[in-house]
Amino acid sequence: MDYLKEYLPQSVSGKKILITGGSTGIGRAAAVLLSAVGAKVIIVGRDENHLADALNDIRSKAQKESSAWGIIADLSTEEGIQEVFGLVDRQFSGLDVLINNAALAAGTTQEGNYKEWQEVVNTNLTAYIACCSEAVKRMGGEGHIINVGSMSADVREETGSVYVATKSGIQGFSEAFRKQVNSKGIKVTLIEPGAVDTDMQPQSAKEKIEKVNALEMLSADDIAVSILYCLSQPKRCDVVDLKIRPHLQII
Incomplete structure (x- = not known):
C-alpha cells in the first residue's frame, strides 16, 4: 500500500500557513497540529x-x-488586514495556505445595533473575502485556502439570523471563489462544522466536555484533523465541501 504515502501529512511540512482566529478554538488546534507536522504558521488573534x-x-x-x-x-x-499581511510579507516569502477561521457570535435582529452588526459582518465575511484576495496575490502557481464556515448556513436557526447571514455568505462566496481561482492552481475548501467545544459556545467548560463525551459536540481537534486531511490530498484531489457534525446532533 505504498500509494498511501501520497496522502500522508508529510506534504504539509515546510508549508507557510496563515490562520485567522488562531489564538483559540479551532484555529489554535489547527495551528498546534500543523506546526507539529512541520508547517510554519502565523496566527491572528484579538486578545x-x-x-x-x-x-x-x-x-x-x-x-x-x-x-x-x-x-x-x-x-x-x-x-487590520493590512497589518496581518504586512507580517506575512516580513516573515514569509509568499504564502502556501490560508485558513480563514476568525468569527464573532451574533444573535437576531432584535439584539445588538447597526455598529455591532457591521463588526460581525466585517469580521465573519468581509475579512474572509479580503484575506482571500490578499492570499492569492502571494500564492505563486499553487496554494490552498480553507474557509471555516458553519452548519448554520444550512440549518438557518431562528435564534441567530445575523450569524446565519454571514455563514451563508461564506458558503456562497467559497463556491464562486473556487471557480475563480482553480485555474491558478489554488484549491478552495469550505469546512462547515456542527457544534464545537470553543469559546463561542455559551455553556460552561464542564458542560461542553460532557457534551463532547456524550457525542453531542465536537472537539476543536476534530476540525483540526479535518483541516490536515484536506491539506494533505494530492494535487488532483479537491475537497470542496466538508460537513462535520457530532454524531448525536440530529438536525
Missing part, C-alpha cells in the same frame, strides 16, 4: 493573553520552536 498562551502551546509541540508567529489585529478593519 494578547490568548495569543501569548497559544504561541507557547504551539511552539512547545512544533517540530521547530521558531516556526510560529502571532499578531493582534482587528480583522473587521482594512487596517
Whole structure:
C-alpha cells in the first residue's frame, strides 16, 4: 500500500500557513497540529493573553520552536488586514495556505445595533473575502485556502439570523471563489462544522466536555484533523465541501 504515502501529512511540512482566529478554538488546534507536522504558521488573534498562551502551546509541540508567529489585529478593519499581511510579507516569502477561521457570535435582529452588526459582518465575511484576495496575490502557481464556515448556513436557526447571514455568505462566496481561482492552481475548501467545544459556545467548560463525551459536540481537534486531511490530498484531489457534525446532533 505504498500509494498511501501520497496522502500522508508529510506534504504539509515546510508549508507557510496563515490562520485567522488562531489564538483559540479551532484555529489554535489547527495551528498546534500543523506546526507539529512541520508547517510554519502565523496566527491572528484579538486578545494578547490568548495569543501569548497559544504561541507557547504551539511552539512547545512544533517540530521547530521558531516556526510560529502571532499578531493582534482587528480583522473587521482594512487596517487590520493590512497589518496581518504586512507580517506575512516580513516573515514569509509568499504564502502556501490560508485558513480563514476568525468569527464573532451574533444573535437576531432584535439584539445588538447597526455598529455591532457591521463588526460581525466585517469580521465573519468581509475579512474572509479580503484575506482571500490578499492570499492569492502571494500564492505563486499553487496554494490552498480553507474557509471555516458553519452548519448554520444550512440549518438557518431562528435564534441567530445575523450569524446565519454571514455563514451563508461564506458558503456562497467559497463556491464562486473556487471557480475563480482553480485555474491558478489554488484549491478552495469550505469546512462547515456542527457544534464545537470553543469559546463561542455559551455553556460552561464542564458542560461542553460532557457534551463532547456524550457525542453531542465536537472537539476543536476534530476540525483540526479535518483541516490536515484536506491539506494533505494530492494535487488532483479537491475537497470542496466538508460537513462535520457530532454524531448525536440530529438536525
